[in-house]
Amino acid sequence: MKLLTFKYKNEEKIGVLSEGGSSVKTIEGFRDMNDFIDKGGKAEVFGEEIPFGEIQLLAPIPFPKQDAICLGINYMAHAEESARYKKEAFGGERPYPVYFSKRVDEAVGSGMPIPSHRDVTDTLDYEVELAVIIGKTARNVPEGKALDYIFGYTIINDVSARNLQTRHQQWYFGKSLDGALPMGPVIVTADEIAYPPELNIKSYVNGELRQNSNTRNMIASVEQVIVELSSGMTLKPGTVIAMGTPAGVGMGFQPPKFLKSGDVVECEIEGIGVLKNRVE
Ligand code: MG
Numbered sequence: 001m002k003l004l005t006f007k008y009k010n011e012e013k014i015g016v017l018s019e020g021g022s023s024v025k026t027i028e029g030f031r032d033m034n035d036f037i038d039k040g041g042k043a044e045v046f047g048e049e050i051p052f053g054e055i056q057l058l059a060p061i062p063f064p065k066q067d068a069i070c071l072g073i074n075y076m077a078h079a080e081e082s083a084r085y086k087k088e089a090f091g092g093e094r095p096y097p098v099y100f101s102k103r104v105d106e107a108v109g110s111g112m113p114i115p116s117h118r119d120v121t122d123t124l125d126y127e128v129e130l131a132v133i134i135g136k137t138a139r140n141v142p143e144g145k146a147l148d149y150i151f152g153y154t155i156i157n158d159v160s161a162r163n164l165q166t167r168h169q170q171w172y173f174g175k176s177l178d179g180a181l182p183m184g185p186v187i188v189t190a191d192e193i194a195y196p197p198e199l200n201i202k203s204y205v206n207g208e209l210r211q212n213s214n215t216r217n218m219i220a221s222v223e224q225v226i227v228e229l230s231s232g233m234t235l236k237p238g239t240v241i242a243m244g245t246p247a248g249v250g251m252g253f254q255p256p257k258f259l260k261s262g263d264v265v266e267c268e269i270e271g272i273g274v275l276k277n278r279v280e
Helices: 033-038 076-085 162-167 222-230
Strands: 002-008 011-017 023-027 046-051 056-058 068-071 099-102 128-134 150-157 183-189 200-205 208-214 240-242 264-269 273-278
Touching: 002 023, 002 033, 011 046, 056 183, 128 200, 128 222, 128 264, 150 240, 150 264, 150 273, 183 273, 222 240
Parallel strands: 068 240
Antiparallel strands: 002 011, 002 056, 002 183, 011 023, 023 046, 068 099, 128 150, 128 240, 150 183, 200 208, 200 264, 264 273
């Protein structure tokens, strides 16, 4: 299933996208996507069918229950470009993932604006990432069992204010400005994507291809991350884990290509869709 959250006639609803994407069927009986995932994620009672053109997309989980868990450097080529930008020596060894937290007040749906925050940053950047949505309480997940805990996958844009990210000792502030978590357009349930996910992942700014890789190039796998985190941290249903971004972010160019007002960012992952947002 391709699941989405949307507004229709001023009401927030969840639904399933039709094959081909021309319409949406509402799923009844749940408060929102978090409630749907909490209760097992089975769509049984459907409501009306609405043409896709009549809905306003929201993020599939507009209000995640907790901050998103993110992986910092999880593609080798991105590790190299980041080290170049920060003028650090790059060791090449990545034995353990870098984890950090991204505050999210309200996630931004496809088609909604990304605030430019010109008063605090002149170095706003994009990062396309595969995000894993946890489906049931995960604690001490054994090797080989991570798939049982995955509800589905979506796309996020890990919007980052580089000046804040590098100025402060931790990335938290620079990653967490309002509107810095575009998510969507849909959640694709785990049964529809072969595991482990090996999906083409791309981003474009104003139509120019910037990032182009495949999720098979991730250094830490989805499996490794769920096993490792759940060994000491309970992952609740609805948890969003963003798996890191490939090379080609704005800070990786010489000179850097940061986002400006009016820029349109498209984040695309094979089998999931395109998350498209304009910088305000
Ligand atoms: Mg990132």
